[in-house]
Amino acid sequence: MLHSAGPGRDPLAIEAQAVRWAGDAIEYVDQRLLPHETVVRRATTAEELEDAIKTLAVRGAPCIGVFGAYGVAMLRAQISDDKKFEAAVARVREARPTAVNLRWAIERVLKSKDMLVEAQAIHNEQREIDRRIAEAAAELIEPRAAIYTHCHTGALATAGTGTALGTILFAARAGKKPRVFVGETRPLLQGGRLTYYELTQAGVDATLVVDSAAAISMQRKEIDLVIVGADRIARNGDTANKIGTYALAIIAAHHRIPFYVAAPRSTFDFTLESGRDIPIEERSAEEVATFGETRVASKGANAYNPAFDVTPNHLITAFVTEYGILRPPYGESIADLQLRPNMSALLSTS
Ligand code: MRU
DSSP, rough: OOOOOTTTTTOOOOOOOOOESSSSSSEEEOOOTTTOOOEEEEEOSSSHHHHHHHTTSSSSSHHHHHHHHHHHHHHHOOOOOHHHHHHHHHHTTOSSSSSSHHHHHHHHHHHHSSSSHHHHHHHHHHHHHHHHHHHHHHHGOOOOOOOEEEOOSSSSHSSSOOOHHHHHHHHHHOOOOOOOEEEOOOTHHHHHIIIIIHHEEEEEEEEOOOHHHHHHHHSSOOOOOOEESSSEOOOOOOOEETTTHHHHHHHHHHTOOOOOEOOHHHHHHHHBBSGGGOOOOOOHHHHEEEETTTSSSSSTOOOBBEEEEEGGGGGOEEEEETTTOOOOOHHHHHHHHHOOOOOHHHHOOO
């Protein structure tokens, strides 16, 4: 089982370590098996790194960034031939196309003098970034707020303490007693498997709903706000996140419910003008044709299975970042964010 805080204990004290540099390998918790089994695996080659990311054994935008950073540092120590090293790095970098954190972290490591030290810095900074995001979100979450969230954005998804889910756990730690509606997040059920478990283990009031119950939940359950994470945010604020996020934003707008996106600066892609240019990963039809281990549709069923969608900026009330809350016009607030020093610079001067 995943070791987390347990009812009555600190909601942020999650002990499971998503990813760990183990000296000769990268150890990671296989998130596909959670919450029923906690299996720690080791990756020692580019193929194993690629496979862990592609199969979502390691998942969540910041977490795959940390994993890729350690991975590239490990591969550099193993492969002296530059051409072979570049090919190995490309395998890892291209394993998932939507989350920009993977590319961002790999580029940062490649540019550094000591790749392992840089990977460790990226990992350490994530905890501080997540803490600052949770602090910034505090003013948005009133006592006893009913919150709707989607997918999984906790400690295992960031290798820190979590973004959107971290803000909720932080509010719980502050005694605000949030009530959380968790969308199960078909097809891979990150909400049903991970978010619901993490909340209940932390003693937070959680209610699981199928994704298609989002509209009635917002209509009848007095939801105060929606908060989700992100995989890539363009310069104008258009946001790619887990499939279903766009629908949630439309439903929230219809019911005049604030819709927040919690994400670190590393999830903003300052090179992209709008969400039109965000590549959307399409996954296998098999994920749709099955429910867990059970086949639902006939063998060989045709399916469209985008892993992410893009929520247009006008549906987003605000972004919560480690540099505070960004509000529209996003062209301006995101341009300001780009000018901020990165967390490593901030931490080295504090
Ligand atoms: O396919 P996944 O499970 O990696 O998708 C994860 C999400 O969409 C999360 O919301 C996002 O990566 C932010 S994690 C802090």
